[in-house]
Amino acid sequence: MIIEVLIAGVIALKEYIALHVLTCLIPAFLLAGAIVTFVSRETIIGYLGAAARKLSSFSIAAGGSFFVSVCSCTVIPVSSGIYRGGAGIGAAFILLWVAPAANILALVYTGSILGTQMVIARLVSALLMSFVVGFVMTGVFYREDKNRISTIKMSSQQLMPKRSLVLLLLLVGWLLAPNYLVIHGPYWQKMVVWAAGLIVVAAYAWKTLDRERIRAWLKESWWFVRIIFPLLLIGVFIVGVIGAVLPREWIETWLGGAGLRQSFLATMIGAITYFATMTEAPFVDTLMSLGMGKGPALALLLTGPGISLPNWLAIARVFGTRKALVYVPTIIVLGTLVGWVAGFILV
Numbered sequence: 647m648i649i650e651v652l653i654a655g656v657i658a659l660k661e662y663i664a665l666h667v668l669t670c671l672i673p674a675f676l677l678a679g680a681i682v683t684f685v686s687r688e689t690i691i692g693y694l695g696a697a698a699r700k701l702s703s704f705s706i707a708a709g710g711s712f713f714v715s716v717c718s719c720t721v722i723p724v725s726s727g728i729y730r731g732g733a734g735i736g737a738a739f740i741l742l743w744v745a746p747a748a749n750i751l752a753l754v755y756t757g758s759i760l761g762t763q764m765v766i767a768r769l770v771s772a773l774l775m776s777f778v779v780g781f782v783m784t785g786v787f788y789r790e791d792k793n794r795i796s797t798i799k800m801s802s803q804q805l806m807p808k809r810s811l812v813l814l815l816l817l818v819g820w821l822l823a824p825n826y827l828v829i830h831g832p833y834w835q836k837m838v839v840w841a842a843g844l845i846v847v848a849a850y851a852w853k854t855l856d857r858e859r860i861r862a863w864l865k866e867s868w869w870f871v872r873i874i875f876p877l878l879l880i881g882v883f884i885v886g887v888i889g890a891v892l893p894r895e896w897i898e899t900w901l902g903g904a905g906l907r908q909s910f911l912a913t914m915i916g917a918i919t920y921f922a923t924m925t926e927a928p929f930v931d932t933l934m935s936l937g938m939g940k941g942p943a944l945a946l947l948l949t950g951p952g953i954s955l956p957n958w959l960a961i962a963r964v965f966g967t968r969k970a971l972v973y974v975p976t977i978i979v980l981g982t983l984v985g986w987v988a989g990f991i992l993v
């Protein structure tokens with residue numbers, strides 16, 4: 647029995663490495679490193695001050711968070727740093743939510759495993775939830791936020807040079823092309839598209855960037871690989887083991903269908919359990935193969951990486967217990983409702 651379970655984990659790991667590392671992860675890591683290297687954070691943060699218009703700052707916070715690839719606990723220092731620097735509480739908590747729940751690495755990986763429908767549902771749901779979170783936190787802590795003095799000054803620095811913007815667009819195209827141009831074809835066709843994209847990106851980077859910028863870009867990309875990739879391997883192996891152990895009847899009974907109970911249970915599993923970023927997609931894929939409904943699956947995709955029990959405690963310590971007691975139940979309620987509604991929409 648133990649040997650069979652371990653073999654299931656190894657098989658899951660083998661399939662994951664064979665199908666996703668080259669065409670999905672390598673471009674994603676290089677894109678994440680390019681964003682950190684070439685995008686001016688000061689310019690983005692400058693628009694998140696407590697005195698900024700809420701709709702504008704919330705939009706920028708949500709859009710910027712899309713490019714911050716972190717887990718629920720590791721995003722806390724980033725979010726708290728922006729908040730203590732002068733960003734509004736709504737914008738800070740939007741970053742706290744969107745960065746782990748819907749960052750570009752997790753979205754692309756979700757699409758490659760679960761398909762276009764689920765990745766679109768995850769992106770739209772996370773963004774809608776982010777605005778609700780922003781307005782709830784701003785409304786509840788309005789007086790406190792109003793009394794804070796913004797220490798972040800608007801920056802006139804350009805967001806990024808045009809050549810860097812072109813490089814980012816090429817990386818996005820390279821990232822998406824293999825999985826969206828070759829949807830049903832054999833894997834070698836994806837490799838051809840991937841190789842063509844690699845040549846284009848490498849040629850453009852070599853022509854437009856000096857060696858120092860390329861070195862800095864690769865250094866940031868390697869940071870993502872070093873931090874995330876080992877956790878992914880461990881997570882995929884565990885997912886394979888869980889898939890071999892969990893009884894199908896249990897999943898179908900408690901997480902199947904589109905009921906409010908199933909969505910709430912999936913939300914609570916995600917809200918308590920710690921998921922390293924991107925490990926939630928293969929976990930949800932395994933549960934869906936055992937009978938989990940699409941609505942509960944979406945709820946778990948959102949709350950799994952977005953919050954966790956360690957995250958609850960860290961938020962309470964960094965931002966204060968009152969803010970944690972507002973933020974965590976808000977996410978649980980929203981995750982449950984989104985999963986419940988999605989269960990009737992996703993077919």
